[in-house]
Amino acid sequence: MSSLTFTEQTQQIPIVNLSELDPSLPGGDQWEAARAAVAAALRLHGCFDAIYAPLSPELRDSLFCHAVSELLALPLEVKLRNSSDEPFQGYIGQIPNMPYESLRVDSAPSPSAVEEFTQLMWPQGNPTFRNAVIAFTRPLQDLMKIVHRMILESFGVESLYESFQSSISHGLRLSEYGVPFDKETKIAMVSHIDPNLMTIVCQHEVEGLEVKTADGDWIKVVPSPNSVTVMIGQAFQVHIVGKFDVLDRAWTNGRLRAPVHRVKMTGDEGRFSALYGSRPNYNSIVQTPEEFINEENPRLYRPYNYTEYMKFRYSDEGKGHKDPFISFCGIGQETTA
Ligand SMILES: O=C(O)CCC(=O)C(=O)O
């Protein structure tokens, strides 16, 4: 018998089937119906579960049953080679009271980038790992293109799609969670909003991801072998900004919201997840397009340098702010530390 409460069991994030769609062939009844469902889900929750058949259970198995466990089992000094000048863009781990480790394959599924990462970890080569990462990430890249395009279309700015795509970078983060040290809260990753544009989360068997609703309830995202979870990040919120979408990220009755989420592990098993993310290019400026600004919707965020924001967000100074994002680029909004 499950120990979940009635409320937790009955709430779930929307599910949208995008299996039959091709990012380079937008349009048609099926596309438009799916786009309406995606737009509604992102307005309400900032996320949804995408069923996407090209990401087959076989591709997921070859990533999680072999590649991820082999990577995370490497000695620490090898994993530390996955370094980056930008905060949280390479190896993450060794955080006090947090049994969590994670590495990032920058620019996956580009074969040369994945090969470079593989060589860094296994100088003798590891074609099985490289191929599993490329095969797993390719459909995720298509899925992300579909959702990016649908978002721009749903706001009538599809003409910005090509320039938007060329202003962003991608990466695959592979993570392992041990059983949380705090047996009471069972929190494995504290609640947060992703700073990037979009994250697609693939949970492997063991659940943990939870998303906060506008009413403040936590919804458990149950892993399924056929779906992945698509989430909006803060930078997209700036691109597609809503008049009311400030400080508390309240339900805006309109535009998109970047959802607050966390990882909570209730069982006694470890957990793997893979996150495919898009973010603005290194040192690029994130700016709400003029198309979204008018008298009723004044600019809410100053144009900001994404890399500089990442540095601020994770600095001692940034951590002291209630909402480092608003402090960094909010216009006329509360900035109290
Ligand atoms: O592992 C997960 O399910 C989500 C992790 C997450 O939210 C993050 O790394 O930002």
Ligand SMILES: [Fe+2]
């Ligand atoms: Fe996150």
